[in-house]
Amino acid sequence: MLGEIIAIGDELTSGRITNTTSGFAAHHLFEAGFDIYAMHTIGDTPALIGEALKRALKRVDFVLVTGGLGPTDDDLTTQAVSEALNRPTMPNLELLSLIRTHLEENSDQPVGSLDKLAWLPEGAETLNPESKMAGFQLIHRDKPIFFLPGIPHQMRTLLVEEVLPRLATWYKGHQQTSRQRIYKIFGKTEQEINLQIEQINLGEDVTIGYYPVFPDVHLSIIVRGDDQETTQSQAGNAFGLIEKVLGDFIYGRDKETMASVLGGLLMEQKKLFSVAESCTGGLISHLMTSVAGSSSYFLGGVTSYANSMKETYLEVEPALLERVGAVSPEVAERMAQGMRRKSQADISISITGIAGPGGGSDEKPVGTVFIGLACDEKTEVQRFLFSGNRYEIQHKTAQTALNLVRHYLLTQ
Amino acid sequence: MLGEIIAIGDELTSGRITNTTSGFAAHHLFEAGFDIYAMHTIGDTPALIGEALKRALKRVDFVLVTGGLGPTDDDLTTQAVSEALNRPTMPNLELLSLIRTHLEENSDQPVGSLDKLAWLPEGAETLNPESKMAGFQLIHRDKPIFFLPGIPHQMRTLLVEEVLPRLATWYKGHQQTSRQRIYKIFGKTEQEINLQIEQINLGEDVTIGYYPVFPDVHLSIIVRGDDQETTQSQAGNAFGLIEKVLGDFIYGRDKETMASVLGGLLMEQKKLFSVAESCTGGLISHLMTSVAGSSSYFLGGVTSYANSMKETYLEVEPALLERVGAVSPEVAERMAQGMRRKSQADISISITGIAGPGGGSDEKPVGTVFIGLACDEKTEVQRFLFSGNRYEIQHKTAQTALNLVRHYLLTQ
Numbered sequence: 001m002l003g004e005i006i007a008i009g010d011e012l013t014s015g016r017i018t019n020t021t022s023g024f025a026a027h028h029l030f031e032a033g034f035d036i037y038a039m040h041t042i043g044d045t046p047a048l049i050g051e052a053l054k055r056a057l058k059r060v061d062f063v064l065v066t067g068g069l070g071p072t073d074d075d076l077t078t079q080a081v082s083e084a085l086n087r088p089t090m091p092n093l094e095l096l097s098l099i100r101t102h103l104e105e106n107s108d109q110p111v112g113s114l115d116k117l118a119w120l121p122e123g124a125e126t127l128n129p130e131s132k133m134a135g136f137q138l139i140h141r142d143k144p145i146f147f148l149p150g151i152p153h154q155m156r157t158l159l160v161e162e163v164l165p166r167l168a169t170w171y172k173g174h175q176q177t178s179r180q181r182i183y184k185i186f187g188k189t190e191q192e193i194n195l196q197i198e199q200i201n202l203g204e205d206v207t208i209g210y211y212p213v214f215p216d217v218h219l220s221i222i223v224r225g226d227d228q229e230t231t232q233s234q235a236g237n238a239f240g241l242i243e244k245v246l247g248d249f250i251y252g253r254d255k256e257t258m259a260s261v262l263g264g265l266l267m268e269q270k271k272l273f274s275v276a277e278s279c280t281g282g283l284i285s286h287l288m289t290s291v292a293g294s295s296s297y298f299l300g301g302v303t304s305y306a307n308s309m310k311e312t313y314l315e316v317e318p319a320l321l322e323r324v325g326a327v328s329p330e331v332a333e334r335m336a337q338g339m340r341r342k343s344q345a346d347i348s349i350s351i352t353g354i355a356g357p358g359g360g361s362d363e364k365p366v367g368t369v370f371i372g373l374a375c376d377e378k379t380e381v382q383r384f385l386f387s388g389n390r391y392e393i394q395h396k397t398a399q400t401a402l403n404l405v406r407h408y409l410l411t412q
Numbered sequence: 413m414l415g416e417i418i419a420i421g422d423e424l425t426s427g428r429i430t431n432t433t434s435g436f437a438a439h440h441l442f443e444a445g446f447d448i449y450a451m452h453t454i455g456d457t458p459a460l461i462g463e464a465l466k467r468a469l470k471r472v473d474f475v476l477v478t479g480g481l482g483p484t485d486d487d488l489t490t491q492a493v494s495e496a497l498n499r500p501t502m503p504n505l506e507l508l509s510l511i512r513t514h515l516e517e518n519s520d521q522p523v524g525s526l527d528k529l530a531w532l533p534e535g536a537e538t539l540n541p542e543s544k545m546a547g548f549q550l551i552h553r554d555k556p557i558f559f560l561p562g563i564p565h566q567m568r569t570l571l572v573e574e575v576l577p578r579l580a581t582w583y584k585g586h587q588q589t590s591r592q593r594i595y596k597i598f599g600k601t602e603q604e605i606n607l608q609i610e611q612i613n614l615g616e617d618v619t620i621g622y623y624p625v626f627p628d629v630h631l632s633i634i635v636r637g638d639d640q641e642t643t644q645s646q647a648g649n650a651f652g653l654i655e656k657v658l659g660d661f662i663y664g665r666d667k668e669t670m671a672s673v674l675g676g677l678l679m680e681q682k683k684l685f686s687v688a689e690s691c692t693g694g695l696i697s698h699l700m701t702s703v704a705g706s707s708s709y710f711l712g713g714v715t716s717y718a719n720s721m722k723e724t725y726l727e728v729e730p731a732l733l734e735r736v737g738a739v740s741p742e743v744a745e746r747m748a749q750g751m752r753r754k755s756q757a758d759i760s761i762s763i764t765g766i767a768g769p770g771g772g773s774d775e776k777p778v779g780t781v782f783i784g785l786a787c788d789e790k791t792e793v794q795r796f797l798f799s800g801n802r803y804e805i806q807h808k809t810a811q812t813a814l815n816l817v818r819h820y821l822l823t824q
Contacts, residue, residue, distance in 0.1 A: 012435070012438075012451075013438055013447075013448040013449070013450070013451060014438060014439070014442045014447075014448070015435050015436065015437070015438030015439025015440070015441070015442055015448070016439065016442075016621040016632070017435075018430075018432055018435040018436075019431070019434075019435060019451075020430055022431075022453065023424070023427045023429075023430040023431060024427065024430075025427070026424070026425055026426060026427030027426065027427025027428065028427070029427070030425075030426045030427055030428075035425070035426075036425040036426070036427075036455075037425070037454070037455070037457075037460070038425070038452060038453065038454040038455075038460060038464070039424070039425060039431075039452065039453035039454075040450060040451070040452050040453075041434070041450065041451040041452075041453075042449075042450045042451075043448075043449070043450075045449075048449070048450060052450075190482060190483065190484055191483050191484065191526060194483070194484045194485065198485075207422070208486070209422055209423050209428075209486060210482070210484050210486065211423055211428075211429065212563055214563075214565070220423065220428060222426075274721075277694075277697075279701075280698075280701075281697050281698055281700065281701025281702070281706075281712075282689075282694035282695070282696070282697025282698040282700075282701060282713065282715065283694070283698045283701075284694070285689075285693050285694025285697070285698075285715040285717075286692075286693055286694040286695045286697075286698045288693065288694075289691075289692075289693025289694060289695075289715070289717060289806075290693070290802070290803065290806070292768070292769055292770070292802055293770070294693075294717070295717055295718065298693075298717055298718075299717055299718040299720065299721055300693075300714065300715040300716050300717035300718055300721040301694065301714075301715045301717075302712065302713075302714050302715070302725065303694065303697040303701070303712040303713045303714070303715070304712050305697075305701060305706070305707055305710055305711060305712035305713075306707065306710075306711040306712055308711065308755070308756065309686075309711055309712040309755060312754055312755065313712075313714065313725060313754075313755075342724055342725075343718075343720070343721060343724065343725075344720065356704070357704055358704070358705070390702070390704055391702065394701075394702070
C-alpha cells in the first residue's frame with residue numbers, strides 16, 4: 001500500500017522551519033507496513049495544494065496532508081481541498097457546538113474567527129474533536145485522505161492515535177510485514193562494502209541502503225514479505241550472510257555507538273580506561289562520557305594541548321619534546337605510559353597529531369597522527385595520515401583510536 | 413525567481429533519516445532572493461525522479477536536486493535525469509582523470525565502481541571537481557538545474573559556494589536585494605526574546621525568524637527590498653535596535669560560536685585558559701579545541717571523571733571528597749584552583765555535577781552542577797540546576813561555563 005505526504009506552509013518553503021513532521025510520519029507509516037511514494041512541501045497556495053492532492057490521489061492509496069488547518073487568514077488547506085475535490089464546505093455541528101462552548105468559557109477570545117475551524121469539506125469526519133486539535137478524514141473514491149495540524153506534537157499524536165489505526169483497518173491485510181537492521185561500519189568505504197555485498201545473494205525481498213554518517217558508513221537492511229514467519233526467516237538468513245562477509249568491520253548495530261560498544265567490552269572485562277589527548281582536544285573523553293554509566297569503566301583523561309601540559313600531567317621529559325617534537329611516536333608512547341601509570345588505568349591511549357589547518361610540514365603534513373596504546377604487557381604506537389578538514393581529522397582520529405581499543409579487547 | 417527542490421533517497425521516504433538539506437537550501441535561497449515554490453522528497457525510483465523534474469521545469473525558473481549521485485547501485489539520479497531529459501550520459505574526462513589518479517594513489521580501493529561517478533548527462537558541467545564531491549549543473553531550455561550530493565555537509569558546501577553564486581549570475585538583477593544577520597543568543601527562551609522584539613518597530617520589510625538551536629536560540633533578521641541602498645539602511649536600523657534591546661544576551665553572530673567568541677577575547681587579552689571537567693567529561697575542552705588556532709590561548713585540561721583523578725591531577729584532598737562529596741562547592745573550588753596552579757593558566761574553570769540519568773538524590777538531584785572560576789584575584793563557585801537528559805545537561809553546563817568566562821573577560 002502506497003501513500004504520499006503533503007506538508008503545507010510558507011514557513012517550510014522559506015526554510016524558516018525545518019519540516020520534521022513528514023519524516024516522522026514516513027517513519028511510522030513505514031514501520032506499520034505502508035510505503036511512502038513521495039513527500040511534498042508546498043507553500044500556502046490553494047492552487048498548488050489542490051494540484052498536489054489530485055495528482056497524489058491518482059497514483060497512491062492514501063494521502064496525508066499536514067498544516068494550514070488553523071483559524072488565521074493564511075490557513076488555506078480546507079478551502080483548497082474543498083475546491084479541488086468539488087466538495088463544498090459545510091459546518092460540522094459537533095465541532096461548532098464544542099467551539100461555542102469553548103468561547104463561552106473563555107469570553108476574552110475573539111468570536112467568529114474560530115468558527116472557521118468547524119467548516120469542513122462535505123463528507124469529512126473529524127478525528128478526535130474533544131482534544132481540541134484540528135484534524136479530519138475524507139474518504140474520496142475509496143481512498144482515505146487525512147488532514148492533520150502542522151504543529152509537530154499535535155500532528156504526531158493524531159498520526160499515532162488516529163491515522164495509523166484507521167489506515168490499518170481500512171487496508172486490513174494489505175500491508176506487508178518488515179524487519180530492519182542497521183549495521184554500523186568503520187574502516188571501509190561505501191564502495192568497498194557494496195562490492196562485498198554484491199558477492200552474496202540476499203534474495204529479492206531484501207533492500208539494502210548505504211548511508212555515510214561521518215566517520216562511519218551505516219548499512220540498512222530491510223526485509224519485507226507478506227507473512228511474518230517467512231520475513232523473519234529471510235531476515236535471519238540475510239543478517240547472517242552480511243555479518244559473515246563484513247565480519248569485524250561491523251562494530252555495532254542499530255542505536256549502538258563506538259563508545260557504547262567499547263564501554264560494553266570494558267565493563268565485561270572489568271578494565272579501567274583513561275586517555276591522553278592532544279590534537280583531539282577532549283573529543284575522545286567527550287564521546288566516552290556521553291554514554292550513561294561510563295563512570296564504571298572510564299576514569300577520565302588529560303587534554304594536553306600545550307607542551308607544558310604534556311610535561312606536567314603526563315611525565316613527558318622536556319628534553320624529549322625538544323629533541324623529537326610533540327608529534328612523534330616517542331612522545332605518543334610516553335603520553336600513553338604516563339597516563340596509564342598516573343591514573344592507574346588498565347588501558348590508556350594517547351593521541352598526538354596535527355589537526356590543521358596550520359602546523360603541517362613536509363615531513364609531518366596536516367593529518368599526521370600518532371596513536372599510542374599502553375596496557376599491562378606493552379605499549380604500541382601507530383602512525384596515521386588522515387585527510388579532511390580540522391573537524392574531519394579530529395573525528396576520524398577519535399573513532400580510529402576507540403576502534404583500536406575495541407580490537408585490542410576483542411583479541412584478548 | 414521561483415525554484416523547486418527535489419530530494420532523493422529511500423532513506424528519506426522511509427523516514428529513517430530526516431531531510432534537513434531541503435530546508436537548509438530553501439533558507440539560503442530565500443535569503444539570496446529566490447523563492448521556493450515546492451519541495452519534494454521521493455525514493456530512488458527513476459520514473460518518479462524524471463516525472464518530478466519535468467513537472468518542475470514547466471512551472472519554475474530553476475531546480476535543485478539532491479541525493480542519489482553516489483557510486484553504489486541504489487544511486488539512480490544521473491540515469492533517471494538522462495532518460496527524462498533525453499540527454500545520454502557520457503564520460504566527463506576531467507572527472508575520469510581525477511578518479512583514475514585517486515585510484516592510483518589509493519591502490520587498495522576497488523577499481524571500476526568509481527568510474528560511474530564520471531558519467532554525466534550530455535551538457536553537464538561539474539561543480540568544483542577538485543573537492544571530490546559529486547555535483548553538477550545542467551542548463552536545460554535556459555533553466556539551470558543543480559545536482560548535489562545528499563550528504564549534508566557536502567550539499568551545504570556546494571550550495572553556498574557554487575549554486576548560489578551561479579544562480580545569482582544567471583538571473584542577475586531578477587532577484588530582490590536582501591541582507592540577513594543571525595544573532596546567537598544564550599540564556600533567554602524564544603518567547604522571552606519574542607516579547608522583547610515585539611516592543612520595537614522594525615518596519616515592514618523585516619522578517620524575523622526564531623530558531624532554537626540547542627542550547628542557544630538563533631534569531632534571524634532578514635531585510636528585503638528592491639534597491640540595495642534602502643535595504644542597507646533599513647538593515648542597519650533593524651540590527652541596531654535588536655542589539656540594543658537584547659544587549660549582552662547576544663554572544664555572537666552568523667558563524668561565531670561561544671568557543672570562538674571566547675577564544676577571541678582570550679587572545680585579545682593575552683590570557684591562558686584551562687579546564688577541569690567532571691560531568692561534562694571533556695566536552696568543554698572539545699568545544700575550545702574545535703576552533704582553529706586555539707593552541708595560542710587554550711592550554712588543555714583534565715577530565716577528572718573518577719574521584720581518584722581529582723586527587724591525583726587536581727590536588728583535591730581525599731578527606732574533603734570523603735566529607736562533602738565530589739559534587740559540592742568546596743570540591744569545585746579546589747578543582748579550579750588546582751587546575752590553575754598546576755597548568756599555570758591565567759583563568760581556569762571547574763565543573764562537577766550530576767548529568768544523570770543515575771546518581772541524583774533529594775539534596776542533589778540530577779542536573780545539579782557546580783561551576784568554579786579561578787583567576788588571579790579570586791575563586792568563585794556558582795550552583796546551577798539544569799533540566800533535561802544527559803546530553804542536554806552536559807551541553808547546557810558547557811555553554812554556561814564558557815559564557816561565565818566570557819562575562820568575566822568582558823567586565824575586566
